[in-house]
Amino acid sequence: MKNEWPLWEIFIRGQHGMSHRHVGSLHAPDAAMAIKNARDVYTRRNEGVSIWVVEAQHVAASSPSDKGPLYEPSESKVYRHPTFFDIPEEVGAM
Amino acid sequence: MYAQMIKTASDGIKSRDEMSDEERTFQDKIDADIKIEPKDWMPEDYRRTLIRQIGQHAHSEVVGQLPEGNWITRAPTLERKAILLAKVQDEAGHGLYLYSAAETLGVSRDELVEMLLSGKMKYSSIFNYPTLNWADIGAVGWLVDGAAIINQVALQRTSYGPYSRAMIRICKEESFHARQGYHAIMAMAFGTPEQKKMAQDAVNRLWFPALMMFGPSDKDSVHSEQSMAWKIKIKTNDELRQQFVDQTVPQILYLGLDLPDPNIQWNEERGHYDFSDPDWSEFFNVIKGNGPCNTDRLAARGKAWDDGQWVRDGLLAHSRKKAAARMAAE
Numbered sequence: 007m008k009n010e011w012p013l014w015e016i017f018i019r020g021q022h023g024m025s026h027r028h029v030g031s032l033h034a035p036d037a038a039m040a041i042k043n044a045r046d047v048y049t050r051r052n053e054g055v056s057i058w059v060v061e062a063q064h065v066a067a068s069s070p071s072d073k074g075p076l077y078e079p080s081e082s083k084v085y086r087h088p089t090f091f092d093i094p095e096e097v098g099a100m
Numbered sequence: 101m102y103a104q105m106i107k108t109a110s111d112g113i114k115s116r117d118e119m120s121d122e123e124r125t126f127q128d129k130i131d132a133d134i135k136i137e138p139k140d141w142m143p144e145d146y147r148r149t150l151i152r153q154i155g156q157h158a159h160s161e162v163v164g165q166l167p168e169g170n171w172i173t174r175a176p177t178l179e180r181k182a183i184l185l186a187k188v189q190d191e192a193g194h195g196l197y198l199y200s201a202a203e204t205l206g207v208s209r210d211e212l213v214e215m216l217l218s219g220k221m222k223y224s225s226i227f228n229y230p231t232l233n234w235a236d237i238g239a240v241g242w243l244v245d246g247a248a249i250i251n252q253v254a255l256q257r258t259s260y261g262p263y264s265r266a267m268i269r270i271c272k273e274e275s276f277h278a279r280q281g282y283h284a285i286m287a288m289a290f291g292t293p294e295q296k297k298m299a300q301d302a303v304n305r306l307w308f309p310a311l312m313m314f315g316p317s318d319k320d321s322v323h324s325e326q327s328m329a330w331k332i333k334i335k336t337n338d339e340l341r342q343q344f345v346d347q348t349v350p351q352i353l354y355l356g357l358d359l360p361d362p363n364i365q366w367n368e369e370r371g372h373y374d375f376s377d378p379d380w381s382e383f384f385n386v387i388k389g390n391g392p393c394n395t396d397r398l399a400a401r402g403k404a405w406d407d408g409q410w411v412r413d414g415l416l417a418h419s420r421k422k423a424a425a426r427m428a429a430e
């Protein structure tokens with residue numbers, strides 16, 4: 007079990023000038039093999055034009071218990087949204 | 101189904117009063133259709149049941165490659181061969197998506213494989229039946245993947261995020277599987293009398309094993325209430341089985357084949373087809389390890405695992421050596 011291949015997180019850029027998106031994970035001995043495997047597993051039907059692989063242990067993630075402190079502050083800042091401001095119609099498109 | 105007789109790890113369903121605060125928050129999220137993600141708090145029994153269910157599902161995808169792989173080199177045309185190869189390759193991918201989902205619950209893929217090989221974990225009973233000829237390959241894609249789709253479409257709504265995402269991905273690929281199978285059986289049903297006979301024979305043999313995929317009848321399936329409450333089971337075995345029968349009977353009739361069960365009959369009152377139960381003693385017997393191919397299937401997986409050992413070890417040793425050399429150069 008100690009000889010298990012490490013886990014890699016796979017990110018794929020779809021066709022249309024999008025950013026890379028997480029699509030799943032896989033095991034591979036190294037980055038080059040991870041890219042080869044990702045090609046076989048995640049792009050068999052033209053799903054992508056570019057692949058990023060990151061070893062899963064290098065991903066740092068926020069923890070669910072931080073949800074409050076991290077995201078609640080933004081809830082009260084309604085002025086960050088354009089709809090907060092009433093602009094007279096006569097002003098035109100803005 | 102692909103996960104057929106999952107024993108839910110729980111001593112019965114708890115009332116809200118019996119739940120701890122954490123359990124109540126957890127259940128509220130599920131009731132509100134908020135997905136549970138790997139780092140969220142979850143009851144130990146939920147985690148354990150999911151590992152069993154996703155693990156068995158993953159094993160089924162992988163073992164399921166064997167009956168079809170058997171015919172890749174003997175496909176009747178180059179086109180059918182390429183199609184079957186692509187289909188079987190998809191199943192390897194399905195196994196991978198599901199092992200990855202299970203791994204987010206704190207079990208490693210190697211541990212899951214070891215449990216399969218030691219017989220501690222099961223795979224779907226359907227893959228313990230043989231594929232005797234080319235008609236069986238058509239029937240497997242059509243009926244077996246067709247049954248799997250019905251289960252997996254429901255499971256897209258499952259409460260565990262990684263499992264649900266794996267199901268969504270898998271469902272996108274599955275309809276190719278069912279359609280290529282039906283297409284192959286169509287060619288035979290509309291072919292020579294001998295071919296039509298083969299198609300009929302395949303349907304006759306695979307019909308009841310396909311019905312068994314949904315697991316025992318609701319009255320005999322223990323613990324499924326808790327799994328329903330946790331939304332790791334979305335519909336009951338009998339609901340799914342009925343859906344499969346209703347969908348498949350017209351497809352059999354279209355082929356001009358005889359129905360594989362004399363009791364199949366449209367029931368106006370229920371708005372569903374009536375049909376016979378499979379032989380449940382056969383089902384339990386196959387689950388226990390006594391189906392026609394249980395020994396072969398496990399032996400094939402064990403051999404693949406052992407034969408691949410030096411490749412896994414070699415590649416890992418190589419990458420460690422390269423990493424060490426890089427470190428030394430820095």
Ligand SMILES: [Fe+2]
Binds near residue numbers: 190270
């Ligand atoms: Fe599959």
Ligand SMILES: [Fe+2]
Binds near residue numbers: 245248277
């Ligand atoms: Fe499939």
